[in-house]
Amino acid sequence: xxxxxxxxxxxxxxxxxxxxxxFVALVLLAYVxxxxxxxxxxxxxxxxxxxxxxxxxxWGTTTIGQDMYALTLRGMQKSIVIGxxxxxxxxxxxxxxxxxxxxFGGWIDKALMWGVDxxxxxxxxxxxxIISPRLKESSWLWFVVLLAVFTWMITSRVVRSMTLSLRERxxxxxxxxxxxxxxxxxxxxxxPNLSSLLxxxxxxxxxxxxxxxxxxxxxGFGIQxxxxxxxxxxxxxxxxxxxxxxxxxxPAGLLVLLVLSINLIGDGLRDALDPGSNS
Amino acid sequence: MSxxxxxxxxxxTFPGGIQAVRGVSYQVSRxxxxxxxxxxxxxxxxxxxxxxxxxxxxxxxxxSVKLHGxxxxxMDEGDLVKVRGKAISMIFQDPLSAFTPVYTxxxxxxxxxxxxxKVGKDAAAKKAVELLDLVGIPHPAIRAKxxxxxxxxxxxQRAMIAMAIANDPDLLICDEPTTALDVTIQAQILEVLKTAxxxxxxxxxxITHDLGVVAGMADRVMVMYAGKPVEEGAVDDxxxxxxxxxxxxxxxxxxxxxxxxxxxxxxEGNPPSPKxxxxxxxxxxxxxxxxxxxxEEEPPLVAIGGDRHVACIRSREIEHKNLTxxxxxxxxxxxxxxxxRVPRExxxxxxxxxxxxxxxxxxxxxxxxxxxGTVHAVDxxxxxxxxxxxxxxxxxxxxxxxxxxxxxxxxxxxxxxxxVVLGKDSSKLDKGTRxxxxxxxxxxxxxxxxxxxxxxxxxxxxxxPLRAHGHKDTDAKVKELLxxxxxxxxxxxxxxxxxxxxxxxxIGIARALALExxxxxxxxxxxxxxxxxxxxxxxxxxxLKGRLGLSYLFVAHDLAVxxxxxxxxxxxxxxxxxxxxxxxRVYDHPAHPYTQALLSAIPLPDPEMERTRKRILLEGDxxxxxxxxxxxxxxxRCPKFARLSEHERTRCVEEEPVVIRLANAGDHGAACHYxxxxxxxxxxxxQEEQ
Numbered sequence: 001x002x003x004x005x006x007x008x009x010x011x012x013x014x015x016x017x018x019x020x021x022x023f024v025a026l027v028l029l030a031y032v033x034x035x036x037x038x039x040x041x042x043x044x045x046x047x048x049x050x051x052x053x054x055x056x057x058x059w060g061t062t063t064i065g066q067d068m069y070a071l072t073l074r075g076m077q078k079s080i081v082i083g084x085x086x087x088x089x090x091x092x093x094x095x096x097x098x099x100x101x102x103x104f105g106g107w108i109d110k111a112l113m114w115g116v117d118x119x120x121x122x123x124x125x126x127x128x129x130i131i132s133p134r135l136k137e138s139s140w141l142w143f144v145v146l147l148a149v150f151t152w153m154i155t156s157r158v159v160r161s162m163t164l165s166l167r168e169r170x171x172x173x174x175x176x177x178x179x180x181x182x183x184x185x186x187x188x189x190x191x192p193n194l195s196s197l198l199x200x201x202x203x204x205x206x207x208x209x210x211x212x213x214x215x216x217x218x219x220g221f222g223i224q225x226x227x228x229x230x231x232x233x234x235x236x237x238x239x240x241x242x243x244x245x246x247x248x249x250x251p252a253g254l255l256v257l258l259v260l261s262i263n264l265i266g267d268g269l270r271d272a273l274d275p276g277s278n279s
Numbered sequence: 280m281s282x283x284x285x286x287x288x289x290x291x292t293f294p295g296g297i298q299a300v301r302g303v304s305y306q307v308s309r310x311x312x313x314x315x316x317x318x319x320x321x322x323x324x325x326x327x328x329x330x331x332x333x334x335x336x337x338x339x340x341x342x343s344v345k346l347h348g349x350x351x352x353x354m355d356e357g358d359l360v361k362v363r364g365k366a367i368s369m370i371f372q373d374p375l376s377a378f379t380p381v382y383t384x385x386x387x388x389x390x391x392x393x394x395x396x397k398v399g400k401d402a403a404a405k406k407a408v409e410l411l412d413l414v415g416i417p418h419p420a421i422r423a424k425x426x427x428x429x430x431x432x433x434x435x436q437r438a439m440i441a442m443a444i445a446n447d448p449d450l451l452i453c454d455e456p457t458t459a460l461d462v463t464i465q466a467q468i469l470e471v472l473k474t475a476x477x478x479x480x481x482x483x484x485x486i487t488h489d490l491g492v493v494a495g496m497a498d499r500v501m502v503m504y505a506g507k508p509v510e511e512g513a514v515d516d517x518x519x520x521x522x523x524x525x526x527x528x529x530x531x532x533x534x535x536x537x538x539x540x541x542x543x544x545x546x547e548g549n550p551p552s553p554k555x556x557x558x559x560x561x562x563x564x565x566x567x568x569x570x571x572x573x574x575e576e577e578p579p580l581v582a583i584g585g586d587r588h589v590a591c592i593r594s595r596e597i598e599h600k601n602l603t604x605x606x607x608x609x610x611x612x613x614x615x616x617x618x619x620r621v622p623r624e625x626x627x628x629x630x631x632x633x634x635x636x637x638x639x640x641x642x643x644x645x646x647x648x649x650x651x652g653t654v655h656a657v658d659x660x661x662x663x664x665x666x667x668x669x670x671x672x673x674x675x676x677x678x679x680x681x682x683x684x685x686x687x688x689x690x691x692x693x694x695x696x697x698x699v700v701l702g703k704d705s706s707k708l709d710k711g712t713r714x715x716x717x718x719x720x721x722x723x724x725x726x727x728x729x730x731x732x733x734x735x736x737x738x739x740x741x742x743x744p745l746r747a748h749g750h751k752d753t754d755a756k757v758k759e760l761l762x763x764x765x766x767x768x769x770x771x772x773x774x775x776x777x778x779x780x781x782x783x784x785x786i787g788i789a790r791a792l793a794l795e796x797x798x799x800x801x802x803x804x805x806x807x808x809x810x811x812x813x814x815x816x817x818x819x820x821x822x823l824k825g826r827l828g829l830s831y832l833f834v835a836h837d838l839a840v841x842x843x844x845x846x847x848x849x850x851x852x853x854x855x856x857x858x859x860x861x862x863x864r865v866y867d868h869p870a871h872p873y874t875q876a877l878l879s880a881i882p883l884p885d886p887e888m889e890r891t892r893k894r895i896l897l898e899g900d901x902x903x904x905x906x907x908x909x910x911x912x913x914x915x916r917c918p919k920f921a922r923l924s925e926h927e928r929t930r931c932v933e934e935e936p937v938v939i940r941l942a943n944a945g946d947h948g949a950a951c952h953y954x955x956x957x958x959x960x961x962x963x964x965x966q967e968e969q
Contacts, residue, residue, distance in 0.1 A: 169729055170724040170725075170726060170729040170730040171729065171730050171731055171732045173724075174722065174724060174730055174787075174790070175743065177688050177717065177720075177721070177722050178717060178721075178743060178744040178747050178748075178794075179713075179714040179717035179718075179744075179747055179748065180743070180744075180747045184747075188732075189732050192732075192734045193732070193733070193734060195734075
């Protein structure tokens with residue numbers, strides 16, 4: 001079976017193996033870690049402000065006595081969720097828009113690609129920076145949607161060009177001659193045959209979204225307090241990074257580890273699914 | 280005379296224990312043509328790549344390859360480069376990818392000359408033009424400045440041959456040199472190869488799956504199966520006195536253009552996978568003459584008199600009883616539907632085309648597209664198919680067969696003319712009727728690999744049309760269909776890539792039959808299959824037609840297959856029908872010069888006949904359908920036109936001929952002003968006996 005072969009090839013790839021181990025460990029840390037720690041992320045310890053790591057507070061505390069361990073893990077949870085959701089929306093959107101544009105062609109193709117081009121020329125960072133303060137009151141999920149809207153375009157162009165060649169395949173033609181509706185052909189025959197591209201794209205989008213979220217939150221445009229993410233934590237810690245390095249080092253270090261592990265998985269997947277590429 | 284090339288006990292193993300070649304030995308002398316015949320996966324191409332030292336690094340090669348007594352295996356790359364292209368040249372199957380697209384043909388030829396000979400640029404360029412002239416390219420001095428994409432497939436293959444003989448090689452290895460080409464072009468190329476051989480006196484190793492090509496070219500033949508030679512000998516011995524059941528089966532299973540109609544002799548089963556070969560004779564599982572001893576030990580290739588070698592423990596017995604493939608392999612009995620006995624006029628028409636036209640605009644310009652011409656893909660063709668009948672549409676690539684077929688399958692109003700499927704005009708269909716009509720009109724594609732979605736299990740693939748037309752419970756029907764096409768009902772859970780080519784084509788047929796159609800369109804259904812598999816699928820199609828009362832529209836370029844399967848045949852040339860009639864009439868008494876050339880170009884698997892046959896060779900290539908000649912489209916290549924007087928020719932130039940029923944025949948018409956029946960294929964011996 002193909003999926004077995006791919007899995008085998010991926011496990012043979014050392015980088016991908018380490019990436020997977022690291023990613024699983026980080027996810028476990030984010031979700032199981034808080035139960036192990038002595039403090040909740042909302043707790044404030046008024047007896048210890050800015051305590052360095054060690055003793056009761058494993059990773060130290062903040063200026064207002066929050067436990068860095070609990071806080072960082074909470075932030076990482078958010079970052080992972082945002083990354084996974086954003087990538088999911090972006091990849092789905094890319095697959096659907098690209099496949100429809102490529103399969104139908106004509107004016108549908110022109111209109112969809114025009115939309116893609118428009119989104120590509122818009123400065124995404126600026127647009128999100130302008131819109132996101134207006135969403136302060138509403139759920140952070142809107143922020144996910146905003147991030148996703150500006151990530152899918154390049155992939156959808158790739159999907160479109162691959163669809164152009166797929167739709168000439170005989171099994172797609174066979175489906176047309178069987179009288180199967182066209183939207184069903186796209187979902188049943190075209191999108192599944194692009195799955196290797198989409199899987200790779202998905203993993204790379206996750207790390208992109210995690211970084212994007214962190215960057216926006218760093219400037220105060222992303223996740224809004226009292227909610228925390230790695231980005232907001234890094235922003236706050238950066239101010240005191242020299243004097244109280246634990247405020248900065250833990251969230252920043254975890255962000256690097258997280259993105260690195262996802263990228264390793266993505267590269268490993270690409271090598272496993274597409275043995276021709278050596279880059 | 281010492282041989283040029285000596286190969287001894289050559290083996291090639293790929294990682295994962297895949298034994299592609301398992302002990303091949305042969306010699307080629309000067310001026311000799313050795314044919315290596317085998318099905319895909321038999322190791323014939325790998326053998327020649329190993330000789331050239333062109334295998335990937337992870338292949339393990341052992342044995343010995345000696346050129347003029349000098350060992351080539353293990354020679355370092357620098358010395359090998361001097362041998363390659365100088366002493367040994369290779370001609371590849373695909374002439375498109377064998378040239379660099381960014382340099383002119385002349386440049387590339389000159390480069391080949393200058394690599395191995397110390398000559399100046401001018402001299403090399405002159406030599407390139409001479410070589411192009413030698414292989415029969417018109418206006419060689421001008422054409423040398425053309426780029427590869429400006430050459431047609433046949434011309435590229437000629438240029439490839441020119442490049443191969445540029446340095447007077449001692450040995451030419453031709454790997455399926457004509458497989459990608461049309462028959463009339465194939466005939467031209469084979470002639471060029473013969474000239475090239477006379478010119479250089481080189482030995483030739485001819486690798487092919489086409490037993491007809493080998494019959495006409497080779498002096499000696501080696502038959503390979505599962506990485507080993509199973510029979511070797513002079514060409515006449517192999518063809519007339521095969522001593523190994525595989526060779527016998529292969530020869531019996533080829534449809535012959537001069538052969539009788541009726542079922543073919545199939546070889547059951549599939550070639551073994553090189554990963555897990557059986558312990559005994561690799562052919563034993565498919566062999567009708569198998570005895571227990573066959574499975575104990577693999578028989579070695581032993582000499583049996585003269586220059587012959589056979590790897591079969593029962594070869595003496597075969598020789599003694601003088602058995603042939605027809606005696607040994609069981610021939611299936613195929614029943615015919617009762618409808619076939621009803622006269623044609625009384626049956627209902629299932630498909631009717633009337634003056635169908637499909638033109639494509641030729642656009643130019645990046646921003647503002649303007650129309651610069653018209654491609655006349657299909658230019659007014661008419662035919663009809665009645666119930667229980669098979670009509671074959673034959674012609675070379677680019678003649679408009681596929682476009683015709685797409686026009687029919689799309690069920691959309693045509694540009695001009697009429698398509699009537701089961702009494703319903705395609706221009707008057709609404710959405711619901713069109714979908715309903717699709718039930719009765721199904722298609723089987725050429726490439727069984729591409730026609731099945733690799734991500735769906737077989738049961739889903741077959742159930743797809745059923746579900747699309749609102750059937751809920753499909754399991755029972757899928758099982759029934761799998762058994763109908765000769766697969767097992769438990770195969771439904773597996774994926775297409777687990778099946779061999781022939782089995783995949785059976786899955787494609789099962790899918791097409793799911794909705795119980797009345798008309799099945801077959802788009803080259805067997806051209807991608809190996810000979811031994813092909814016969815089984817042809818028999819299946821014939822059997823299904825008899826049992827289910829189907830009608831077939833059969834599109835093919837292989838005239839031999841058509842003779843076996845079709846009742847009527849329509850020969851297409853450049854978007855028009857050249858000749859139309861019953862198979863017997865058209866094949867035995869072709870009246871259109873194009874049909875005559877086409878039939879005479881087909882190589883027969885019969886060395887004696889190949890040697891004595893006179894071919895009608897056509898000049899040049901198919902004209903572009905964007906700019907077809909005035910009047911009769913065939914006149915630019917027509918051998919008859921060349922013989923006509925000036926006065927007679929004007930009619931061909933000015934007036935376009937239409938298909939006219941020939942006066943003395945029943946169901947036979949030709950689109951030629953000067954149609955004249957001649958016999959191109961002499962009936963073979965066994966037919967005369969009947």
